[in-house]
Amino acid sequence: MDKWTFGFTMLFVGMGGTIATLVVFSLIMSALKKIFPYKKED
Amino acid sequence: MIDAMLSGFYGLVAGFAALHWSNLLMMLIGAILLYLGIKKDFEPLLLVPIGFGCIIVNIPLADLMEKEGFLRIIYDMGIITELFPLLIFVGIGAMTDFRPVLENPYTFLLGAAGQFGIFLTLLLALAFGFPYKDAVTIGIIGACDGPTVIYVASQYAPHLLGAVSVAAYSYMSLVPVLQPPIMRMLTSKKERETVMKTHQKTVSDTTALLFPIVITIVGGLIAPKGLPLLSTIMLGNFMKESGAVARLTKAAENEISNIVTLLLGISIGATMSGPAFVKPQTLIILCLGLLAICLDTVCGVLFGKVLYYITGGKVNPLIGAAGISAFPMSARVVQREGQKYNKKSYLLMHAMGANAGGQVGSVMAAAVMLSVLKGMGII
Numbered sequence: 001m002d003k004w005t006f007g008f009t010m011l012f013v014g015m016g017g018t019i020a021t022l023v024v025f026s027l028i029m030s031a032l033k034k035i036f037p038y039k040k041e042d
Numbered sequence: 043m044i045d046a047m048l049s050g051f052y053g054l055v056a057g058f059a060a061l062h063w064s065n066l067l068m069m070l071i072g073a074i075l076l077y078l079g080i081k082k083d084f085e086p087l088l089l090v091p092i093g094f095g096c097i098i099v100n101i102p103l104a105d106l107m108e109k110e111g112f113l114r115i116i117y118d119m120g121i122i123t124e125l126f127p128l129l130i131f132v133g134i135g136a137m138t139d140f141r142p143v144l145e146n147p148y149t150f151l152l153g154a155a156g157q158f159g160i161f162l163t164l165l166l167a168l169a170f171g172f173p174y175k176d177a178v179t180i181g182i183i184g185a186c187d188g189p190t191v192i193y194v195a196s197q198y199a200p201h202l203l204g205a206v207s208v209a210a211y212s213y214m215s216l217v218p219v220l221q222p223p224i225m226r227m228l229t230s231k232k233e234r235e236t237v238m239k240t241h242q243k244t245v246s247d248t249t250a251l252l253f254p255i256v257i258t259i260v261g262g263l264i265a266p267k268g269l270p271l272l273s274t275i276m277l278g279n280f281m282k283e284s285g286a287v288a289r290l291t292k293a294a295e296n297e298i299s300n301i302v303t304l305l306l307g308i309s310i311g312a313t314m315s316g317p318a319f320v321k322p323q324t325l326i327i328l329c330l331g332l333l334a335i336c337l338d339t340v341c342g343v344l345f346g347k348v349l350y351y352i353t354g355g356k357v358n359p360l361i362g363a364a365g366i367s368a369f370p371m372s373a374r375v376v377q378r379e380g381q382k383y384n385k386k387s388y389l390l391m392h393a394m395g396a397n398a399g400g401q402v403g404s405v406m407a408a409a410v411m412l413s414v415l416k417g418m419g420i421i
Contacts (some may be wrong), residue, residue, distance in 0.1 A: 036248040
């Protein structure tokens with residue numbers, strides 16, 4: 001594998017994977033907030 | 043008798059005789075690190091032990107980094123085994139309040155945008171001819187996260203440990219200097235003046251408690267190679283949110299973090315011996331590291347602008363700059379810049395959300411990177 005194949009794979013899969021993971025986290029946390037809504041006693 | 047005396051005397055001057063110019067240069071650099079830490083308050087907890095370690099490792103014939111040397115023992119015990127950065131992460135997790143990012147989960151995306159610099163710098167490092175693992179290690183400076191940088195470097199490019207660690211910690215402390223000009227350059231006055239809606243408290247204790255567990259499991263499944271990083275920071279946060287182990291949380295925040303920071307700092311300093319450190323490659327790494335952090339800020343602010351337009355001007359693009367891991371320094375910089383242009387603008391809590399997102403984002407970026415490398419068979 002040449003260095004540019006490596007570099008662009010890291011850029012697209014690595015950055016794409018990071019964004020996708022954080023989108024998943026964001027969705028999960030939004031869902032958790034709906035399932036366990038904030039109550040005054042919190 | 044005379045011979046014996048001469049030999050004995052030589053023992054007292056051998057250190058001077060063996061001194062190389064690069065040792066003297068590194069002692070000077072060690073002194074500069076001490077100065078920056080003590081007088082300028084740039085990450086003193088790290089720069090002081092690093093600077094001191096750098097000075098003592100450059101005294102010839104002391105053999106501090108030889109097999110039985112005390113610095114070698116500390117280095118092997120905590121850096122080679124990766125224990126130190128992981129223990130620091132438990133402390134960081136215990137100190138970090140992730141509720142601001144949970145208030146507005148979309149700020150996770152700002153934390154993602156703030157990691158672009160890692161991957162762009164990796165490409166640049168490859169262009170400079172660095173081998174794959176070295177390029178990954180240099181790119182990770184853009185995570186703006188000392189323990190992550192040390193974890194990756196110790197595993198995949200231990201010969202770069204000194205340069206990348208010094209770069210990461212120095213540039214982190216320079217965030218208040220580096221970020222504002224980039225923020226001003228990329229945003230209009232109108233954008234900078236945007237007032238964001240004040241936060242209502244919307245996160246329940248249950249959600250805050252579940253956050254570290256869910257992130258560990260989901261993140262670990264996506265990027266198993268980064269689980270040590272992710273799980274330790276989340277363990278610290280879980281202990282804090284549970285409230286059930288106050289003693290452990292306090293120990294993680296204070297005693298453990300303090301002891302490990304001292305040992306970590308002096309071990310990093312110990313990698314900065316003159317002949318190994320003084321070379322053009324180090325200068326290139328320092329420049330690339332600086333670029334990485336600037337690129338993170340550029341991408342974060344640009345993503346902030348995207349949010350500004352998508353939401354019809356409800357998001358101040360400046361908060362994008364906080365999507366890096368320099369927590370909470372970067373959020374404070376955003377607050378200060380926002381206030382400069384509009385006294386009614388209180389961006390701190392929004393920026394803290396982006397900053398906490400950046401903390402998770404940097405760990406995830408490193409974790410994803412390691413798992414992609416594993417998938418490609420490079421590690």
